[in-house]
Amino acid sequence: MLLNMKDLLKTAYENQFAVGSYNVANSEFVRVVIEAAEEKNAPAIIQIHPNEIELLGDEFTAYVREICQRTSIPVAIHLDHGASVQDVMRAIRNGFTSVMIDASHASFEDNIAITKEVVQLAHAVNVSVEAELGTIGSNDNSSEGGADEILYTDPQDAKIFVEETGVDTLAVAIGTSHGQYKHAGKPELKLDLLQEIHQQVNIPLVLHGGSDNKDEEISQTYLHGVSKINLSTDMKNAFFQEMRSFLTENQGAYEPDVIMPSARNAAKEVVKKKMDLFNSTNHA
Ligand code: 13P
Ligand code: ZN
Ligand code: NA
Structure with a gap:
């Protein structure tokens, strides 16, 4: 069941x-997420980053839409x-039901202006909008990028930003970074700021x-207004770690139907664990 983000996140x-x-970067990950969602009876969001669209082509979205329409689980297709x-506009034209406009590196005023423009365009066709205020950190070679220095979201600015733009969801910076952490230990999230x-x-x-x-910090976030958690690295890592060891042990392997299943299962196990961690299991 394909929904927009606003309707999906309401419950x-x-x-x-x-x-x-x-973040689905190919059809394997689409299946991983949908199968995990069905097995866990958990709503899910399929998101695609512009770099991933560049890799896959616009036609890929039609394939994702078809899969999302066939499942009974509530899902959205979101531009990351x-x-x-x-x-x-390209995403909306290709059937995304939700988009993110990330102008978090622009000035506060410019971020408001561009987000407002996107909200007007997207809402006219029932597509929901996520914007970002403050900046998420960046680690290693994550394709999502991010800032070297995290700029934490200011609560008063957030209030003004949401009122001025009419945005449906807001990405906040409270200490997370894209990718795996370079430095020893996981970050402390600013849950008081959240x-x-x-x-x-x-x-x-x-x-x-x-x-x-830290799992114990993640499970605090949805008690304080976080309704969507973006997940890329942990899922992709599990997939390619498993594929790497499978190919090392099976040097002659070349058939996808031989190579893919174990990688797919490894990724699916991660996604199912995240669904439990996010408390989205049995909420479809
Ligand atoms: P991770 O790679 O840390 O899971 O972050 C994903 C993300 O925020 C995509 O927008
Ligand atoms: Zn991100
Ligand atoms: Na991260």
């Missing part, structure tokens, strides 16, 4: 759980980190950089 927001939003109005933002803003919040955090 999550009201019932204090988070829907995982998984759209960088421009062009990215957003609570302050949640008090100022009455729309679902989004946590980027969902991989490689």
Whole structure:
């Protein structure tokens, strides 16, 4: 069942759980997420980053839409980190039900202006919009990028930003980074800051950089307004680690139907664990 983000996140927001939003960089990951969602009876979001669209082509979205329409689980197709109005329009034209406009590196005023423009365009065709205020950190070779220095979201700015733009969901910076953490130990999330933002803003919040955090911190975030958690690295890592060891042990292997299943299962196990961690299991 294909929904837009606003409709999909409504129950999550009201019932204090988070829907995982998984970066699918090929059809294997689409199957991984949908099968995990069906087995866990958990809503899910399929998100595609512009770099991934570049790899896959626009036609890929039609394939994803078809799969999303066939499942009885509530799902959305979301553009991850759209960088421009062009990215957003291209995604909408290709059937995304939700888009992110990430103008978090622009000035506060410019971020408001471009987000407002995207909201007007997207809402006219029932597509929901996520924007970002503050900046998520960046680690190793994550394709999602991010800033070297995290700029934490200011709660008062967040309130103004949401009122001015009419955005449906807001990505906040409370200490997470894209990818795996370079330095020893996982980061401390500013959960007190999250609570302050949640008090100022009455729309679902989004946590980027969902991989490689402390489970006990992640399970606090959806008690304080986070209804969507982005997850890429942990799932992809499990997939390619398994594929790497399979290929090392089976030097002559070349058939996809021989190579893929174990990698797919490894990734699926990670996604199912995340669904439990986000408390989205049995909430479809
Ligand atoms: P991770 O790679 O840390 O899971 O972050 C994913 C993300 O935020 C995509 O937008
Ligand atoms: Zn992100
Ligand atoms: Na991360």
